[in-house]
Amino acid sequence: MTKIFDNTQNAFALKSDTELDRAYFLFKMISIEPLVRIGTAVTNFALNINLPVEGLIRATVFDHFCGGVSETDCMQVVDKMYVKGVSSVLDYSVEGKEDESCFDDALQMALKIIDFAKEKNSIPFVVFKPTGFGRFELYEKLGEGQTLNEVEQAEWKRVENRFETVCKKAFENDISLLVDGEESWMQDAADELVERMMQKYNTKKAIVFNTLQMYRWDRLDYLKKLHEKAKSNGFFIGIKLVRGAYMEKEIARATEKGYQSPICESKEATDVNFDAAVDYMIQNIDCMSIFAGTHNELSSYTLMEKMKLNNLSNNDDRIWFGQLYGMSDNISYNLAIEKYNVAKYLPFGPVKDVMPYLIRRAEENTSVAGQTSRELLLIKTERNRRKGKN
Numbered sequence: 001m002t003k004i005f006d007n008t009q010n011a012f013a014l015k016s017d018t019e020l021d022r023a024y025f026l027f028k029m030i031s032i033e034p035l036v037r038i039g040t041a042v043t044n045f046a047l048n049i050n051l052p053v054e055g056l057i058r059a060t061v062f063d064h065f066c067g068g069v070s071e072t073d074c075m076q077v078v079d080k081m082y083v084k085g086v087s088s089v090l091d092y093s094v095e096g097k098e099d100e101s102c103f104d105d106a107l108q109m110a111l112k113i114i115d116f117a118k119e120k121n122s123i124p125f126v127v128f129k130p131t132g133f134g135r136f137e138l139y140e141k142l143g144e145g146q147t148l149n150e151v152e153q154a155e156w157k158r159v160e161n162r163f164e165t166v167c168k169k170a171f172e173n174d175i176s177l178l179v180d181g182e183e184s185w186m187q188d189a190a191d192e193l194v195e196r197m198m199q200k201y202n203t204k205k206a207i208v209f210n211t212l213q214m215y216r217w218d219r220l221d222y223l224k225k226l227h228e229k230a231k232s233n234g235f236f237i238g239i240k241l242v243r244g245a246y247m248e249k250e251i252a253r254a255t256e257k258g259y260q261s262p263i264c265e266s267k268e269a270t271d272v273n274f275d276a277a278v279d280y281m282i283q284n285i286d287c288m289s290i291f292a293g294t295h296n297e298l299s300s301y302t303l304m305e306k307m308k309l310n311n312l313s314n315n316d317d318r319i320w321f322g323q324l325y326g327m328s329d330n331i332s333y334n335l336a337i338e339k340y341n342v343a344k345y346l347p348f349g350p351v352k353d354v355m356p357y358l359i360r361r362a363e364e365n366t367s368v369a370g371q372t373s374r375e376l377l378l379i380k381t382e383r384n385r386r387k388g389k390n
Helices: 017-030 033-048 054-065 075-083 100-117 136-143 150-172 184-201 219-233 247-257 267-283 297-309 329-337 351-367 371-386
Strands: 086-092 125-128 176-179 208-213 237-242 288-293 319-324 342-348
Touching: 017 054, 017 371, 054 351, 075 086, 075 342, 086 100, 086 125, 086 329, 100 125, 100 150, 125 150, 136 150, 136 184, 150 176, 150 184, 184 208, 184 219, 208 219, 208 288, 219 237, 219 267, 237 267, 267 288, 267 297, 288 297, 297 319, 297 329, 319 329, 329 342, 342 351
Parallel strands: 086 342, 125 176, 176 208, 208 237, 237 288, 288 319, 319 342
Antiparallel strands: none
16 A cells, blocks of 8 residues: 655644644654653642743643634634634543542533534544543443442442433534543443443444454453444444553553453554454444544554445545554544545643643653654754755
């Protein structure tokens, strides 16, 4: 297959020279682990004592990785990307809130984004995190098979109602809904709830999508069992496939509590697992829809090749490629030129509230071998191209 991801002119067509320089500076900083730790501490301190640093954050890391402070503020970015054939997944990235009013606010935001997106072809997906709608410990307790007390039962009922409300609204407005994956020890309860929503609302096509983190060695088996349920109960499966985002935390907890780690034994095993899930879904594409959330070039080429071998058109509406805004533009924009369905996760929210997300993103970039160095190489290549250097 022709290698398309090296074309930096396509990848960075939307970036001015100044924006390209900013991106280079940011990834250079992220590549130095002690700087990330120090920068995180200083930023948190400055925000906590209300120093006037939001403008600086907004002009640097926030604007590189986020679309804006509100959904309307994101539209300039959404429209620019859509001109190049790249859609958006508006992601309200306020994390770590754990009370009922915040859960209700998260629901209202999800409903608001569905209303906002339903008239816009540029926003085909809405997303939420299970822990945006309910306490982590509640999912954990259910996943472990513990009995909820009366107060907790009422609390869980509210979680179920939030899921039901947003899934019903997505169904009524024909907007696909991505439910993000989280830590393994709360995921079973979330999986069970998402499956119920699939069974209810995926009767004609995939509206509700669960997320499978393929660095977990058990997820391919889970997918196959879900397929059997779908065949028995007559519903379509929507799955966002990712490698995963909580590896260090997962391994540390398994070591501390003395159980087998749910994480694949190596990066290579994770890659094999991810590609096997892609292959399984392509083989069963008549009843499945894929959102391949990956920054991995090889996995992207593999999916492209499998589509070609199975005579699926580049823009088959059951198959989407997804990347995070501010990263892997070489994959996103070059795929879009070839008419594949591509969507960027576009985080948004008040600057202070989105900082936990941005810090997590910086830490993940630091820990993922090769990710930051690849971004730097691509940016450097494009800067040299613009200056007429070889």
